[in-house]
Amino acid sequence: MPNATIDTIINFCYLLAAIFFIAGLKGLTHPRTAVRGNILGSIGMLIAVVATLWHHDIVDRRMIFAGMAIGAVIGVLLAVNIGMKLMPQLVAMFNGFGGIASVFVAGAEVARDTGDSRQIATQTLVAIVASGIIGGVTFWGSLVAIGKFSEWDFIERLKFPGGQILNAALGLVLLAPAIWCVNGAHPAVAYWLVVLVASILGVTMVMPIGGADMPVVVALLNSYSGLAAAATGFVLQNNMLIITGALVGASGLILTQIMCRAMNRTLANVLFSTFSEEGGSSRDDDGIYATTKSTSAEEVAMLLDTARRVVIVPGYGMAVAQAQHAVRDLSDLLESRGIKVDFGIHPVAGRMPGHMNVLLAEANVRYDQLVEMQDINPRMAQADMAIIIGANDVVNPLARTDPSSPIAGMPIIDVDKARTVVVIKRSLSPGFAGIANPLFAAENTLMLFGDGRQAVLDLVGAIEEG
Amino acid sequence: MEIVVTGLTIFALASFVGFEVITKIPATLHTPLMSGSNAISGIILTGAVIAAGSQDPSLAKTLGFIAVILATVNVVGGFIVTHRMLAMFHKRG
Numbered sequence: 026m027p028n029a030t031i032d033t034i035i036n037f038c039y040l041l042a043a044i045f046f047i048a049g050l051k052g053l054t055h056p057r058t059a060v061r062g063n064i065l066g067s068i069g070m071l072i073a074v075v076a077t078l079w080h081h082d083i084v085d086r087r088m089i090f091a092g093m094a095i096g097a098v099i100g101v102l103l104a105v106n107i108g109m110k111l112m113p114q115l116v117a118m119f120n121g122f123g124g125i126a127s128v129f130v131a132g133a134e135v136a137r138d139t140g141d142s143r144q145i146a147t148q149t150l151v152a153i154v155a156s157g158i159i160g161g162v163t164f165w166g167s168l169v170a171i172g173k174f175s176e177w178d179f180i181e182r183l184k185f186p187g188g189q190i191l192n193a194a195l196g197l198v199l200l201a202p203a204i205w206c207v208n209g210a211h212p213a214v215a216y217w218l219v220v221l222v223a224s225i226l227g228v229t230m231v232m233p234i235g236g237a238d239m240p241v242v243v244a245l246l247n248s249y250s251g252l253a254a255a256a257t258g259f260v261l262q263n264n265m266l267i268i269t270g271a272l273v274g275a276s277g278l279i280l281t282q283i284m285c286r287a288m289n290r291t292l293a294n295v296l297f298s299t300f301s302e303e304g305g306s307s308r309d310d311d312g313i314y315a316t317t318k319s320t321s322a323e324e325v326a327m328l329l330d331t332a333r334r335v336v337i338v339p340g341y342g343m344a345v346a347q348a349q350h351a352v353r354d355l356s357d358l359l360e361s362r363g364i365k366v367d368f369g370i371h372p373v374a375g376r377m378p379g380h381m382n383v384l385l386a387e388a389n390v391r392y393d394q395l396v397e398m399q400d401i402n403p404r405m406a407q408a409d410m411a412i413i414i415g416a417n418d419v420v421n422p423l424a425r426t427d428p429s430s431p432i433a434g435m436p437i438i439d440v441d442k443a444r445t446v447v448v449i450k451r452s453l454s455p456g457f458a459g460i461a462n463p464l465f466a467a468e469n470t471l472m473l474f475g476d477g478r479q480a481v482l483d484l485v486g487a488i489e490e491g
Numbered sequence: 492m493e494i495v496v497t498g499l500t501i502f503a504l505a506s507f508v509g510f511e512v513i514t515k516i517p518a519t520l521h522t523p524l525m526s527g528s529n530a531i532s533g534i535i536l537t538g539a540v541i542a543a544g545s546q547d548p549s550l551a552k553t554l555g556f557i558a559v560i561l562a563t564v565n566v567v568g569g570f571i572v573t574h575r576m577l578a579m580f581h582k583r584g
Contacts, residue, residue, distance in 0.1 A: 053520055077541060126536070267505065379520065
């Protein structure tokens with residue numbers, strides 16, 4: 026068959042793949058159709074990759090199959106063996122891999138054209154530079170994010186001088202090799218300089234961002250991984266890469282927007298300013314917490330005897346304590362006694378968008394029990410008890426009452442409107458915002474101190490006995 | 492230049508499709524959405540395949556080979572882990 030015919034067939038397959046991707050994403054709009062959606066997406070990918078094998082530039086498929094075999098083994102091992110606890114790290118890593126793959130593909134494009142008379146068009150060079158920048162930032166930013174999720178000490182201790190001035194300076198420095206790459210005689214050298222500076226920028230940009238802001242960063246890096254693919258699509262003049270990159274870019278951007286709105290902060294504010302570091306234990310903590318009441322599992326169990334509606338509000342602490350299975354047991358036990366149990370999920374609870382939902386789904390909590398913030402708040406006043414497990418800032422009433430607070434205006438779950446609030450927590454230490462939480466000292470709040478998992482297990486035991 | 496304009500047109504339209512579809516995805520599925528869309532962005536694999544299989548200088552081929560490995564990890568791992576997550580949502584739903 027002539028090359029032109031083959032190219033037409035390949036492009037037709039690419040169109041088919043793009044349709045599968047969009048249909049697949051559409052499937053994700055409901056948990057019932059989501060599994061099918063994901064399968065549609067993978068079929069689209071298979072079509073695209075198999076079609077590409079017949080591309081007229083390909084003369085030798087050995088390297089391709091070897092690379093795919095290695096990648097597939099690594100991918101399967103990672104995806105099958107990793108527990109849900111490490112899901113934020115895995116998602117960040119896959120984001121990073123997408124980014125760095127774009128860097129290498131654009132790099133290969135530069136490498137193939139140096140040394141002979143073939144000139145790369147200016148617009149292609151611009152796209153190559155864009156792939157290098159976005160891909161480099163995505164990869165290194167994702168690596169730092171993994172370090173932050175894993176709470177590696179050296180990541181926490183590393184501090185860069187200059188903060189945002191350093192990032193602005195790096196951004197300017199980046200311009201030099203970028204312009205050189207587009208206009209100069211040695212695009213390959215300039216390209217790898219671009220990648221180098223972009224890599225440093227990826228590290229210095231994500232490094233100062235606090236743990237509670239990580240959902241925004243992960244969503245943004247997700248968007249970047251798509252944009253990197255789209256940029257490479259412009260390099261290779263491949264429309265399917267552009268379509269797919271745009272889809273993923275839009276997806277990540279929407280998530281970023283949702284996360285920002287859930288914190289009442291702008292993206293610029295998340296990226297370029299951090300909560301005051303000295304937070305820790307602020308001056309009047311002791312005063313605020315003077316009226317705090319401590320409780321026991323038995324007392325909570327007694328209160329639950331007369332309860333009809335309970336709302337459980339999980340936070341990152343539940344993930345750390347791996348308490349989701351114990352929480353499910355508690356929920357099942359309460360429901361078996363005729364109590365309606367809902368889970369109130371704040372969009373930024375945890376370390377990535379949807380983090381709490383995944384953990385609770387892992388523990389077999391029904392998804393109709395997982396209620397979003399705006400839907401649970403109107404029902405909060407009817408709740409006999411709100412049980413808070415490892416959440417802090419997302420239930421802090423200061424967000425509503427104190428305009429000078431760092432979390433002022435942030436939408437919160439109104440747990441204080443429930444008749445009784447039980448807070449399961451190790452201590453009175455503040456959350457990531459570093460501010461005290463007057464909820465802990467409220468009249469209707471009882472503190473159940475202890476490890477999240479153990480406290481819930483004790484509670485289950487106490488209910489069964491009583 | 493015409494190709495660039497065509498590319499930008501496609502990019503803009505695909506972004507709109509993305510926005511329309513993805514705003515309808517419930518918060519419950521946001522993590523699978525991220526891992527799933529990420530697996531899809533592994534489509535860069537097609538570019539890597541061409542680079543790794545071409546008759547270009549060995550540097551370009553080597554870069555392509557590495558990119559094939561990384562993108563395949565992204566694609567295979569991404570789809571499987573998304574499936575695992577979604578299957579959990581499915582179980583008691």
